[in-house]
Amino acid sequence: QEQNRELRIRLEELKKERNAIILAHYYQRDEIQEVADFRGDSFLLAQKAAETDADVIVFCGVHFMGESAKILAPNKIVLIPDERAGCPMADMVNVDGLRKLKAQHPNAKVVTYINSSAEIKAETDICCTSANAVRVIESLDAEEIIWVPDKNLGQYVQDQTGKKMIIWEGYCNTHDMLTVKDVVEMRAKYPEAEFVVHPECRPEVVAMGDFVGSTTAILEYCRKSNRRQFIVGTEDGTGYQLRLDSPDKEFHFATKFLVCPNMKVNNLKKLVKCLETMKPQIYVPPAVADKARTSLERMLQVR
Numbered sequence: 001q002e003q004n005r006e007l008r009i010r011l012e013e014l015k016k017e018r019n020a021i022i023l024a025h026y027y028q029r030d031e032i033q034e035v036a037d038f039r040g041d042s043f044l045l046a047q048k049a050a051e052t053d054a055d056v057i058v059f060c061g062v063h064f065m066g067e068s069a070k071i072l073a074p075n076k077i078v079l080i081p082d083e084r085a086g087c088p089m090a091d092m093v094n095v096d097g098l099r100k101l102k103a104q105h106p107n108a109k110v111v112t113y114i115n116s117s118a119e120i121k122a123e124t125d126i127c128c129t130s131a132n133a134v135r136v137i138e139s140l141d142a143e144e145i146i147w148v149p150d151k152n153l154g155q156y157v158q159d160q161t162g163k164k165m166i167i168w169e170g171y172c173n174t175h176d177m178l179t180v181k182d183v184v185e186m187r188a189k190y191p192e193a194e195f196v197v198h199p200e201c202r203p204e205v206v207a208m209g210d211f212v213g214s215t216t217a218i219l220e221y222c223r224k225s226n227r228r229q230f231i232v233g234t235e236d237g238t239g240y241q242l243r244l245d246s247p248d249k250e251f252h253f254a255t256k257f258l259v260c261p262n263m264k265v266n267n268l269k270k271l272v273k274c275l276e277t278m279k280p281q282i283y284v285p286p287a288v289a290d291k292a293r294t295s296l297e298r299m300l301q302v303r
């Protein structure tokens, strides 16, 4: 505690010195979310990165999110507390594989979930997040859609929109861990609770949801609901904002495995250190960034 207090004081000094803003994803450790200037999901954080007038963005999240910030704010320095914070789902699609699929379906539009590398975004017509995926797909005038990399979100969006989609076989190791059996057991334990679930979970689990939505949508739903108890089917870090918004409600995560180890690689100590040393910095080759930016900017324009 004493050490954290000192770290927080040092952080405030460094933030002023560097004119830095700290953006934290909802899946980050509490000690990071507590000191962030802005908390959000990947959509809100991308928007914030594009708008900020700070000189330095400290992006507390996983690597692809830092890349998106750098792409949208190319003249700013983007720091990440630990560059080993990757995303296994983002790594499940590669450029060669995607190019092959595009060659097989020359008329298809490529829609890429923001959980992907800059190189993949550079091969993409439009990006989306779980918050706007349905709207993005509906905004497209295309016979066929190539969707990468999340098969679970892809399936959900296909069901919602009725579009013909060619869906890549990627998934999130964390959300995909949640099973029907887990939810059945939790419902038996908390019969009064509503089950809120992220569409990165398996389709059969998503089908059990009283509410299905992105992290931000889940937060808003729980804040406004009259119910007192919730079973939560998304990453455990979300508990910080859920409890902050509704201190008198109960939130039970659907399993203890809903923890993304990559998100937890960052901590307060590394956050302070990266602002002190100004590294590691996110670098995206300009040629890749220019192509990827178009697909991200198109996403930000969909309302």
Ligand code: CIZ
Pocket: 040, 041, 042, 043, 115, 129, 130, 131, 172, 200, 214, 215
């Ligand atoms: O699983 C993730 O990494 C999510 C849901 C990110 C985000 O904020 O969209």
Ligand code: SF4
Pocket: 027, 062, 086, 087, 088, 089, 090, 115, 172, 173, 174, 175, 235, 260, 261, 262, 263
């Ligand atoms: Fe990637 Fe899943 Fe972690 Fe999100 S929660 S960063 S999709 S591994």
